Amino acid sequence: MSVVQKQGKILSNLEVAPSIFLLNLGLPQVAETAQPGQFVHLRIGPLSDPLLRRPFSIHRTKPEEAKVSILYQVVGRGTKLLSQRCSGEKLDCLGPLGRGFAIPKVAGQFILVAGGIGIAPLIFLAETLLRKMGNGKWEVEKEKRKKMEVVFLMGAASTEYILPESELLSWGAAVEVATDDGSKGHRGPVTDLLTRQMDRSVASCHIFACGPEGMLKEVAQIAGQQKIPCQICLEQRMACGVGACLGCVVKTRSGYRRVCVDGPVFPAGEVIFE
Numbered sequence: 001m002s003v004v005q006k007q008g009k010i011l012s013n014l015e016v017a018p019s020i021f022l023l024n025l026g027l028p029q030v031a032e033t034a035q036p037g038q039f040v041h042l043r044i045g046p047l048s049d050p051l052l053r054r055p056f057s058i059h060r061t062k063p064e065e066a067k068v069s070i071l072y073q074v075v076g077r078g079t080k081l082l083s084q085r086c087s088g089e090k091l092d093c094l095g096p097l098g099r100g101f102a103i104p105k106v107a108g109q110f111i112l113v114a115g116g117i118g119i120a121p122l123i124f125l126a127e128t129l130l131r132k133m134g135n136g137k138w139e140v141e142k143e144k145r146k147k148m149e150v151v152f153l154m155g156a157a158s159t160e161y162i163l164p165e166s167e168l169l170s171w172g173a174a175v176e177v178a179t180d181d182g183s184k185g186h187r188g189p190v191t192d193l194l195t196r197q198m199d200r201s202v203a204s205c206h207i208f209a210c211g212p213e214g215m216l217k218e219v220a221q222i223a224g225q226q227k228i229p230c231q232i233c234l235e236q237r238m239a240c241g242v243g244a245c246l247g248c249v250v251k252t253r254s255g256y257r258r259v260c261v262d263g264p265v266f267p268a269g270e271v272i273f274e
């Protein structure tokens with residue numbers, strides 16, 4: 001893995017939903033090498049304020065345009081300052097960091113479960129899986145190919161936080177939506193959609209999830225009960241991002257592990273939720 005520290009030029013930084021911004025950065029090396037589930041560690045200000053970098057999943061890459069996209073929610077001082085940075089300015093970026101999603105060797109039904117801003121890394125994953133299917137990279141018989149599918153389950157507080165699913169649909173994903181207030185799709189948690197989906201799951205099914213801890217815990221339980229392989233992307237608070245400070249450890253069946261270098265993606269059955 002080739003981690004670089006580079007000044008990424010801000011190509012655009014626009015609000016795409018209330019308090020949610022899409023940041024496009026010119027970062028050729030990261031765009032070339034990043035894998036879904038990996039993250040970048042951004043220094044938000046031009047100097048050292050705020051002191052600590054902030055981690056963000058890689059939302060999409062376009063190597064041909066040397067572009068890396070980040071989708072972020074304003075939750076505190078760092079993300080507020082980030083939202084005020086303008087096109088043409090530079091951001092110090094360290095990445096790509098961490099271990100991303102392991103892409104299954106066998107084609108099948110891939111269920112992606114996104115809660116809120118947890119959608120960020122799953123778009124990159126969906127694009128990668130669908131591209132691999134479209135390119136015929138998975139050598140499967142015609143009958144089995146019919147069962148290859150990406151099902152994207154999107155959960156959010158309300159309709160304005162649901163990012164347009166049109167691109168996912170145009171890539172060939174099946175999309176289902178759940179909102180807490182029922183303003184779009186199913187009213188209730190996105191895990192309801194996952195439970196429903198379990199009746200339609202096929203033998204070679206695989207779940208990938210990112211979102212709030214409570215949601216991930218439930219996804220892990222559902223996957224465990226159904227004995228379906230499941231990978232979850234954790235977004236623990238972290239400081240150094242390179243494994244030195246131990247600020248982001250999580251409890252797993254094999255002891256404490258660092259989210260920044262051992263993750264952020266872990267097999268769901270490994271993580272012990274408190």
Ligand SMILES: Cc1cc2nc3c(=O)[nH]c(=O)nc-3n(C[C@H](O)[C@H](O)[C@H](O)COP(=O)(O)OP(=O)(O)OC[C@H]3O[C@@H](n4cnc5c(N)ncnc54)[C@H](O)[C@@H]3O)c2cc1C
Nearest residue numbers: 054055056057071072073075076077078079120235236237
């Ligand atoms: C590997 C990884 C990938 C991430 N990817 C994304 C992403 O793609 N998009 C995105 O919007 N965010 C992502 N995050 C979370 C993001 O890093 C934090 O929201 C950000 O650092 C907050 O900085 P701040 O200065 O604005 O907030 P702070 O002022 O530090 O905190 C403000 C509030 O947010 C809470 N908070 C801060 N960090 C986290 C966190 N990691 N998890 C839960 N609550 C937190 C604090 O407890 C506090 O209540 C990711 C985190 C990790 C570890």
